[in-house]
Amino acid sequence: MRLQLHIWRQKNSREPGRLVPYAVQADEHMSFLEMLDVLNAELIRKGEDPIAFDHDCREGICGACSLVIDGVPHGPRAATTTCQIHMREFPDGAEITIEPWRAYAFPVVKDLMVDRSALDRIIAAGGYVSVRTGAAPDANAIPIGKNTAEKAFDYAACIGCGACVAACPNASAMLFVGAKVSHLALLPQGQVERTARASRMIAAMDAESFGGCSNHGECEAVCPKSISLDAIAKLNREFMRAVATGES
Amino acid sequence: MQLDAKLPSGPLREKWDKHRFELKLVNPANKRKYRIIVVGSGLAGSSAAASLAELGYDVDCFCIQDSPRRAHSIAAQGGINAAKNHQNDGDSIWRLFYDTVKGGDFRAREANVYRLAQISVDIIDQCVAQGVPFAREYGGMLDNRSFGGAQVSRTFYARGQTGQQLLLGAYSALMRMVDAGKVRMHVRHEMLDLVLVDGHARGIVTRDLLTGEIGPWAADAVVLCTGGYGNVFYLSTNAKASNVTAAFRCYKRGAGFANPCFTQIHPTCIPQSGNYQSKLTLMSESLRNDGRVWVPRRLELVGRKPSEIPETDRYYYLEERYPSFGNLVPRDVASRAAKKVCDDGLGVGIAVGGRRNAVYLDFADSITRLGRKVISDRYANLFDMYERIAGESPYEVPMRIYPAVHYTMGGLWVDYNLMSTIPGLHVLGEANFSDHGANRLGASALMQGLADGYFVLPYTIGHYLSTMHKGKFGVERPEFAEVVRQQQAQTRRLLALKGQRPVDDIHRELGRIMWDYCGMGRNGDGLRKALAAIPELRERFWTEASVPGSGEETNPWLEHAGRVVDFLQFAELMCIDALERDESCGGHFREEHQTPEGEAVRDDERFCHVTVWEDRGDDAAPAQHREPLTFENVKLATRSYK
Numbered sequence: 001m002r003l004q005l006h007i008w009r010q011k012n013s014r015e016p017g018r019l020v021p022y023a024v025q026a027d028e029h030m031s032f033l034e035m036l037d038v039l040n041a042e043l044i045r046k047g048e049d050p051i052a053f054d055h056d057c058r059e060g061i062c063g064a065c066s067l068v069i070d071g072v073p074h075g076p077r078a079a080t081t082t083c084q085i086h087m088r089e090f091p092d093g094a095e096i097t098i099e100p101w102r103a104y105a106f107p108v109v110k111d112l113m114v115d116r117s118a119l120d121r122i123i124a125a126g127g128y129v130s131v132r133t134g135a136a137p138d139a140n141a142i143p144i145g146k147n148t149a150e151k152a153f154d155y156a157a158c159i160g161c162g163a164c165v166a167a168c169p170n171a172s173a174m175l176f177v178g179a180k181v182s183h184l185a186l187l188p189q190g191q192v193e194r195t196a197r198a199s200r201m202i203a204a205m206d207a208e209s210f211g212g213c214s215n216h217g218e219c220e221a222v223c224p225k226s227i228s229l230d231a232i233a234k235l236n237r238e239f240m241r242a243v244a245t246g247e248s
Numbered sequence: 249m250q251l252d253a254k255l256p257s258g259p260l261r262e263k264w265d266k267h268r269f270e271l272k273l274v275n276p277a278n279k280r281k282y283r284i285i286v287v288g289s290g291l292a293g294s295s296a297a298a299s300l301a302e303l304g305y306d307v308d309c310f311c312i313q314d315s316p317r318r319a320h321s322i323a324a325q326g327g328i329n330a331a332k333n334h335q336n337d338g339d340s341i342w343r344l345f346y347d348t349v350k351g352g353d354f355r356a357r358e359a360n361v362y363r364l365a366q367i368s369v370d371i372i373d374q375c376v377a378q379g380v381p382f383a384r385e386y387g388g389m390l391d392n393r394s395f396g397g398a399q400v401s402r403t404f405y406a407r408g409q410t411g412q413q414l415l416l417g418a419y420s421a422l423m424r425m426v427d428a429g430k431v432r433m434h435v436r437h438e439m440l441d442l443v444l445v446d447g448h449a450r451g452i453v454t455r456d457l458l459t460g461e462i463g464p465w466a467a468d469a470v471v472l473c474t475g476g477y478g479n480v481f482y483l484s485t486n487a488k489a490s491n492v493t494a495a496f497r498c499y500k501r502g503a504g505f506a507n508p509c510f511t512q513i514h515p516t517c518i519p520q521s522g523n524y525q526s527k528l529t530l531m532s533e534s535l536r537n538d539g540r541v542w543v544p545r546r547l548e549l550v551g552r553k554p555s556e557i558p559e560t561d562r563y564y565y566l567e568e569r570y571p572s573f574g575n576l577v578p579r580d581v582a583s584r585a586a587k588k589v590c591d592d593g594l595g596v597g598i599a600v601g602g603r604r605n606a607v608y609l610d611f612a613d614s615i616t617r618l619g620r621k622v623i624s625d626r627y628a629n630l631f632d633m634y635e636r637i638a639g640e641s642p643y644e645v646p647m648r649i650y651p652a653v654h655y656t657m658g659g660l661w662v663d664y665n666l667m668s669t670i671p672g673l674h675v676l677g678e679a680n681f682s683d684h685g686a687n688r689l690g691a692s693a694l695m696q697g698l699a700d701g702y703f704v705l706p707y708t709i710g711h712y713l714s715t716m717h718k719g720k721f722g723v724e725r726p727e728f729a730e731v732v733r734q735q736q737a738q739t740r741r742l743l744a745l746k747g748q749r750p751v752d753d754i755h756r757e758l759g760r761i762m763w764d765y766c767g768m769g770r771n772g773d774g775l776r777k778a779l780a781a782i783p784e785l786r787e788r789f790w791t792e793a794s795v796p797g798s799g800e801e802t803n804p805w806l807e808h809a810g811r812v813v814d815f816l817q818f819a820e821l822m823c824i825d826a827l828e829r830d831e832s833c834g835g836h837f838r839e840e841h842q843t844p845e846g847e848a849v850r851d852d853e854r855f856c857h858v859t860v861w862e863d864r865g866d867d868a869a870p871a872q873h874r875e876p877l878t879f880e881n882v883k884l885a886t887r888s889y890k
């Protein structure tokens with residue numbers, strides 16, 4: 001299959017970028033990233049500058065890959081990361097636009113790579129249970145109902161890719177923050193630091209200049225792990241709880 | 249090279265307790281004066297960095313990814329073993345120890361494996377306390393599943409994403425210590441080399457993958473947690489950036505490399521669909537419980553659609569060759585059987601490079617017998633994943649599967665304290681060689697990575713610091729500038745390459761050599777061919793390769809080129825080791841040593857040892873050393889699946 005691509009090229013975070021057209025011959029069995037590998041191999045053979053993009057596991061779990069494909073983070077297939085998109089999703093002769101995540105808090109590093117370290121800084125501000133190695137009680141000492149464990153897992157499944165931010169018109173990170181806050185607020189282990197965690201993580205999120213949620217729901221639509229918008233409702237409740245208890 | 253494993257004396261059950269008491273401690277007030285470098289942020293690295301920081305050490309942690317949470321441990325699916333005996337099915341620390349030693353085909357140290365089994369129970373407690381959402385029963389207690397190589401249910405799991413949840417737990421502990429100012433996290437930094445001062449590991453040299461800057465870091469000890477080297481085969485289930493560079497540079501600086509030929513091949517992966525293939529994806533081997541493996545019986549049927557091959561013309565080779573175990577033979581046996589039918593020309597699916605390397609895993613009989621719903625309840629997520637990648641529904645068309653490289657049991661040699669032959673250099677997780685012998689059991693990799701990081705290194709590193717470590721100094725020592733200079737020169741050499749061939753292409757060629765001659769089946773002739781082909785390819789790298797861009801910017805092609813240069817040297821060491829080990833054991837199958845039925849034949853007389861290689865420079869053959877393995881508590885037996 002023959003494809004016409006428009007790819008965002010940007011030398012570094014200081015210089016402006018632009019869309020550059022490329023043509024590539026692909027195969028319908030290729031993954032989207034393999035299609036870019038083929039293009040890059042051609043560019044290298046021609047002595048041209050290949051296109052940088054983040055990727056690693058290529059099986060949808062590490063959260064590194066991050067492309068906006070025809071305006072949609074992670075492309076056309078629901079609940080699927082960029083690396084798991086295959087070219088059979090596109091018709092022969094398709095014209096495809098490929099851009100990086102777009103958000104003030106995610107500066108472009110080069111071409112399609114962005115800096116998502118803001119997400120790590122939010123986790124550092126309380127996205128954990130403070131338990132020293134060796135200080136744990138017996139694992140079965142705290143029973144957790146099957147349904148509660150399953151629900152906590154649904155939120156804990158977040159891969160930290162940042163697609164929620166890229167999809168949001170406000171570049172809000174509330175689905176990401178809400179997922180971690182909800183995961184730990186649902187579990188007995190997370191209770192002691194529950195309110196402090198919510199308020200600290202929200203403060204860290206604001207300090208990184210992410211926007212607020214105004215209920216567009218784009219984040220849930222693009223989330224490769226189908227994390228529910230309920231996480232944001234829960235985050236708001238946890239924040240109110242912190243305010244009410246004077247811990248905010 | 250001295251190989252003193254420092255195994256404690258006394259009965260097996262008491263060794264670790266006794267050893268912990270004998271280890272020298274570092275005064276709590278003095279711990280903050282010691283700086284420790286941890287390289288890698290997977291299960292071993294994150295758990296070690298967090299635990300050391302909690303003790304009070306001053307930690308610098310490095311990873312090549314843009315976040316420590318993306319280390320390849322994240323991709324582990326199945327679970328983590330622990331001898332909790334929650335199922336009341338007769339499990340015990342002794343049984344987990346025995347299963348692991350036997351599963352490793354009697355090529356691991358008894359004392360290490362016993363310690364691993366002892367610690368396994370504490371790991372589960374720690375992870376649960378962090379909030380890891382393990383699967384639960386309705387009463388709220390932890391659930392278990394069974395796994396290969398064991399007759400008890402001791403595997404704890406979090407859906408098919410256990411590695412992800414355990415890594416996020418360790419990552420949360422790490423980020424807590426970042427928040428406390430006790431760990432400085434350096435993302436997108438790649439270790440290029442180790443710095444020795446007076447023979448001790450006292451720092452590393454890294455490339456900042458954003459700016460290209462090559463810089464030195466000094467410390468009082470170095471902890472390497474950089475994973476395995478499966479990507480020497482180019483195609484593997486490893487993440488694309490996984491590499492051998494950090495471990496190999498330590499080998500070049502004098503660390504012994506143990507059993508490099510021990511590689512694990514996983515039987516059920518999604519096969520290659522074209523020459524452009526960039527990696528392989530594993531499908532849980534639990535699928536073999538309900539799928540039947542077959543290929544066309546005769547060559548003239550090859551290339552037909554599966555629906556056009558009548559039942560009588562289907563060759564259910566596992567069921568026919570292994571009537572009692574059938575489709576459930578162990579990983580290595582299933583893998584080799586698939587290779588054999590494909591080598592005989594009976595493979596199915598898409599021909600890549602003239603070969604059809606795939607077999608069918610057919611669920612039609614199970615769907616007829618149990619109904620589509622039951623199969624969907626068991627495997628829906630796996631079937632969906634397969635369909636996304638292969639573009640076919642396993643409910644309608646048989647899955648195509650083929651074995652793929654998955655894990656490497658070999659690694660840097662370490663003693664009981666996890667210290668390499670270089671004083672101060674400690675090696676954890678898949679990067680070391682300990683515990684799994686010649687074959688790793690399922691759900692044991694996560695156990696080992698976390699055992700090393702949470703519960704072994706935090707004790708043993710103090711012993712090094714208080715008994716062997718000497719002198720305080722920083723990067724002003726001339727040894728640092730010298731290594732920086734060498735690495736800058738290497739970078740310039742790579743960027744000056746004038747060829748036209750992408751490095752990826754050369755890496756792929758290396759992978760084919762390794763897969764053909766040092767893969768699932770190995771023999772003397774093939775290994776000698778590889779040992780001729782690898783140096784020749786290594787020479788061609790320097791004339792054919794092209795490395796675009798500069799050294800003062802983000803340059804993924806320069807990073808990859810550096811890793812491939814090391815793979816091109818390391819591949820030779822693997823083949824030398826595979827040739828030297830003239831027996832079959834675990835994942836190392838020497839075709840000269842098999843029973844008439846195709847089973848592996850060990851040679852305990854000649855090879856009941858760890859082979860450790862010492863570098864003698866680029867132009868000389870490595871020196872071979874041996875650590876004999878003694879079994880005082882288990883009897884060496886032949887594994888049988890008939």
